[in-house]
Amino acid sequence: MFEMPSGAEIQSIISTLRAGAGYFIPEIYLSALFMVLIILDLVLRGRKNRILASATIIGLLGSLYFIFQQHGLPDTEIFFGMYALDRFGIFFKYFFVLTGVLAVVISIEDEQLNGQDAGVGEYYALVVAMVIGMMMMASSTDLLMMFLAMELVGLSAYVLTGYLKNDKRSSEAALKYLVYGAVSSGMLLYGFSLIYGLTAQTNITKISMELIQHGYDPLVMILATLLVMAGLGYKMGAVPFHFWSPDVYEGAPTPITAYLSTGSKAAGFALLMRIFFVAVPHVSEGVEDMLSIDWLTIMMIIAAASMIYGNVVAIWQKNVKRLLAYSSIAHAGYLLLGIITMDKIGTQAVLVYLSGYLLMNIGAFYVIVTISNKTGSENLDDYKGLGKKMPLAGAALTVFLISLVGLPPTFGFVGKLMIFSALIAKGDLFMWLALIGILTSVISLYYYMFIPLNMFLREADKDNQAEVRTGMIPNIVTAVLMILTLYFGLFFQPIADFAGYSASMLGAVLN
Amino acid sequence: MEMFTSIGLNHFLTISAILFSLGMFAVMTRKNAIVILMGVELILNAANINFLTFSKYNGGMIGVMFSLFVIVLAAAEAAVALAIVINIFKTFKTVDVSSVDTMKE
Numbered sequence: 001m002f003e004m005p006s007g008a009e010i011q012s013i014i015s016t017l018r019a020g021a022g023y024f025i026p027e028i029y030l031s032a033l034f035m036v037l038i039i040l041d042l043v044l045r046g047r048k049n050r051i052l053a054s055a056t057i058i059g060l061l062g063s064l065y066f067i068f069q070q071h072g073l074p075d076t077e078i079f080f081g082m083y084a085l086d087r088f089g090i091f092f093k094y095f096f097v098l099t100g101v102l103a104v105v106i107s108i109e110d111e112q113l114n115g116q117d118a119g120v121g122e123y124y125a126l127v128v129a130m131v132i133g134m135m136m137m138a139s140s141t142d143l144l145m146m147f148l149a150m151e152l153v154g155l156s157a158y159v160l161t162g163y164l165k166n167d168k169r170s171s172e173a174a175l176k177y178l179v180y181g182a183v184s185s186g187m188l189l190y191g192f193s194l195i196y197g198l199t200a201q202t203n204i205t206k207i208s209m210e211l212i213q214h215g216y217d218p219l220v221m222i223l224a225t226l227l228v229m230a231g232l233g234y235k236m237g238a239v240p241f242h243f244w245s246p247d248v249y250e251g252a253p254t255p256i257t258a259y260l261s262t263g264s265k266a267a268g269f270a271l272l273m274r275i276f277f278v279a280v281p282h283v284s285e286g287v288e289d290m291l292s293i294d295w296l297t298i299m300m301i302i303a304a305a306s307m308i309y310g311n312v313v314a315i316w317q318k319n320v321k322r323l324l325a326y327s328s329i330a331h332a333g334y335l336l337l338g339i340i341t342m343d344k345i346g347t348q349a350v351l352v353y354l355s356g357y358l359l360m361n362i363g364a365f366y367v368i369v370t371i372s373n374k375t376g377s378e379n380l381d382d383y384k385g386l387g388k389k390m391p392l393a394g395a396a397l398t399v400f401l402i403s404l405v406g407l408p409p410t411f412g413f414v415g416k417l418m419i420f421s422a423l424i425a426k427g428d429l430f431m432w433l434a435l436i437g438i439l440t441s442v443i444s445l446y447y448y449m450f451i452p453l454n455m456f457l458r459e460a461d462k463d464n465q466a467e468v469r470t471g472m473i474p475n476i477v478t479a480v481l482m483i484l485t486l487y488f489g490l491f492f493q494p495i496a497d498f499a500g501y502s503a504s505m506l507g508a509v510l511n
Numbered sequence: 512m513e514m515f516t517s518i519g520l521n522h523f524l525t526i527s528a529i530l531f532s533l534g535m536f537a538v539m540t541r542k543n544a545i546v547i548l549m550g551v552e553l554i555l556n557a558a559n560i561n562f563l564t565f566s567k568y569n570g571g572m573i574g575v576m577f578s579l580f581v582i583v584l585a586a587a588e589a590a591v592a593l594a595i596v597i598n599i600f601k602t603f604k605t606v607d608v609s610s611v612d613t614m615k616e
Contacts, residue, residue, distance in 0.1 A: 144577050151584050155591050162595050171602045172611050174595045179547055179608070182588060183538050186554030189581065190531055193561035200569035202577065247614050 020078035023085045026066040026093055030132045033059040037125040049120050053108045056124040060101050060131065067093045075506050077141060081203040084141045084506040091351060091502035092138035092270050095358065096263055100131040102362045103259035109366070109474055111373045112164065113253050123163060127259070129156045134263055138270035141278070141506065143192045143202040146271060150188070150235065153264060154181050160259075161252040173251025180234060180244040188231020194224035195279075204279040205507040211280065225295055228275065229302070235268030237261070238332040239305040249325035254372070257321055258365035261328045266354050269335055273347065276339065277508040299340050300429075304436050306333030311440040314447045320368055320378045323447060324361070327404060330444060331357060337433055338419040344503050344510045346422040351499035353415030356488070360403040360412055363481035367397040370474045383451060385460030389468045392475055394455045396482040401448040403485050406441050410489040416441065418496070523564035531557035544596045544606040548589065555585045 005013070021028070033056075040055060041048070067090060075086040104127060107113055113120065133152030140146045158181065162174025196202055198220060199210035233241035249257045280295055310330030317323040335357075338350035370393055371386065372378050387394035403412035416437075423434040488495060503510065530553050537550030559578040566574025596606055603611050 144573075144580060148580060148584070151588065155587060158591055158595060162598060165598055166602070168602050168613060171595070171598050172613060175544065175599050175608065175611060178592055178595050179538075179544070179551075182548065182551040182592065183535075183554065186534070186551055186558065189555060189558040190561065193558045193565065193577075196574060196577070197561060197565040197569075200565070200571065200573075202573050250614050 016080065020083070023070070023073060023076060023078045024083070026063050026070070027132055027135060029063050029066050030060075030128055030135075033063070034125050034128045034132065037128060038122060041119075041121055041125070049114050050108065052120060052124050053104055056104050056128060057101055060097050060104070060128070063097055064094065067097065075504075077205075077506060081206070082140065082142045082145045083136070084139050086139075086504065086506040087502045088270075088273075088505045089135075089139035091499065092266070093135050095266060095354065096131050096134040096138070099134075099259065099263040099266070099358060099362070100127055102358070102366075103127055103255050103263070105477060106255035106258055106362065106366050106369055107253075109373065109477075110253060110255050110369050112167075113255065116164065116166075118165075123160065126156045126160050130160070130259070130263065134267035134270075137267040138274075140271075141204050141274070143196065143204070143207075146275075147185070147189060147192060150185060150231075150271070153235075153267060154185060157181075157256075157260060157264060160256045161248060163256070164253055167251075169251035170253065171251075173248045176244050177248045177252075180241075184231045184234035184241065187227045191224045191227030191231065194220055194227070198224070204275060207279045208281070208507070222294075225280075225298060229295075229298055232268050232272045232275075233302060236265055236272065236332045236335075237268075237329055238302050238336065239309045239329060240302075242306070242309075242329045242332075245329060246322050246325045249328070250319055250322045250378075254321065254365055254369045257324075258362050261324070261365075262358050262361050265328065265332065266358075269339070269350065269354070273339055273350070274505065274508075277342065277347075277505055277510065281342065281508070296340055296342075299336055300433060303333045303336035303340065304433060306330060306336065307436055307440040308333075311443045311447075314444070317447070318380050320380060320383070320451065323380070323451075324364060324368075327444065327448070328361070330440065331361075331404075333440075334416065334419060334437060337423055337437055340433075341422045341426050341430065342510070343422070343426075344500070345425065346419070347503035347510060348496065348500045349415065349418035349422045351502060352418050352492070352496055355495055355499070356403065356411035356415040356485075359481060359485050359488070360400045360410070363478070363485060364397060364400040364404065366474075366481060367393050367400065367478060370470055370478065371397075374468045374470070380451065380454055383454040384458045385455070387452070387456035389460075390470065392478055393470065394452070396478045397455070398452045399482045399485055401451060403489070405445050405448050407445075408489065409486060411485050411492065413489055414492040414496070520564060520568050523560060527557045527560040527564070530554075530560065542607050542609050544599065544608050544611075547608065548592050548596070551592075552585060552589070555581060 037056060040052060044051060070085060070090055073085060077084050130153055133149050136149035137153060140149055158174055158178045161177050162171050164170035195207060198216050199207045201207045201210050230241055237245045276295060307330050310326045310333060314323050314326035317326060335350055335353060338346045338353060375382050403410035406412045406416035420434045420437060423430040534550045534553030534557060538547050541547055559581055562574040562578040599611060600606050
């Protein structure tokens, strides 16, 4: 079954690996950064939180240079078909590095996190580890690599969620995240094993060829589909795999909530797009029999359920972080709409939507952190009258929420418009999905606008009308994020162009 | 009789399916966090049996490689999981997941 390779074969393996490493520089650089951060944490004494954070930001921004260098390289598969370098992957590399930077920016402000006696320790190193994992999720082309990357993201995220060791809610969130995460990754793995059994391949391009050439047993394929969707749906936070998200989002440190709800979710979508567009695109055509439940139908149901459930349940939420958790379930539904169109416009729309979601979601969480630093609360009732006390924070939060609803002139509007127009261009059944999307957006207007309503139109219970002072840096960051959200709402062409350019995947046929 | 005397692909797959179901059953019904994690291990090992079986009957070493990686990952996951469970025990004085439920709608 297995023979010892000869010397010449070993030489050729080594040279392939060496050639592959040239296409893997951003990830290698970030792994080095991960280790440097751990050593820095050990070497430094005293107040080191700020130093570690600045080192992380500088290091992450440095990786943008190496990613930029990859633009000139041709699309290739490296490491024996384990990993791909293509425009789709490069887009997500930029995306995840920026998410990581913004997560660190929020972490610097969060007093709850920095107030810990033991210091932040490996916190920033784990944030970098998550960036590496998410990059690898977006670029891997092999089931094994996909699973490893997902676990790298997952394991780092479990620890980060429970980082406030003495806080009951944080520990509880970590346990819930861990249990759901471990089960869903187990299900994903079982699904992968069935796909491997059907095709005898683990590379997604080869799986696709094998399925076309030799056909497949529909029953086994449905089972594998459901199991894989369970694993990915957990990462994306889509109904019915969303049970963890409200509790985890509420309990986790706020920077990590922001990070999970954008980074980890986007990584789930990137992975889903790779599997769905490359490995099983023809499977979605469906076999004409009773059991013709295929990938496309399942994703349509999940998308519709996520939009309806997320938006409706959010109406009753009293905690802002919990409210944004339900809203992020709804956003998973909108993003899935873009994927099920299965064409170039839809993919471009998803990428634009994700960029917008990055700005507005992280912006909203940033404002929540600055507010909870001053008031010590995340309850909706405690937001009453805050608009007068913290005018900039109030205005910025309103902009981010308008963007989350998807009203012009914000970035969120552009993303939603592109997704809905991609759907309507497909016609028929997709039209109904677009209709559900538009109607649920109207519902979302109600609960999002409840926050500005409390902030500006209702008076605080206490007679404390003094203006609350926030620091210089939080004000600047808030203003920059707000202006960017508005700016890209009006001048979205560069991002839309880059997303269109990036909507090309190795081995996938999109038209 | 043939079916019972010679062990083939289906026997392995049945074992793995049973193991997977037992794991899911443990995860869904048990309240103790440690037992839930044991259920997760059963699920991972069910997948491992699948990989090894398919590797044996499909030929090639991919499945064996896959299950080797999964074994290592399962160990890493168990380490992180137990650390979190110990922390839960310190803060809540219990590892019963139904009583670790302070956040409500």
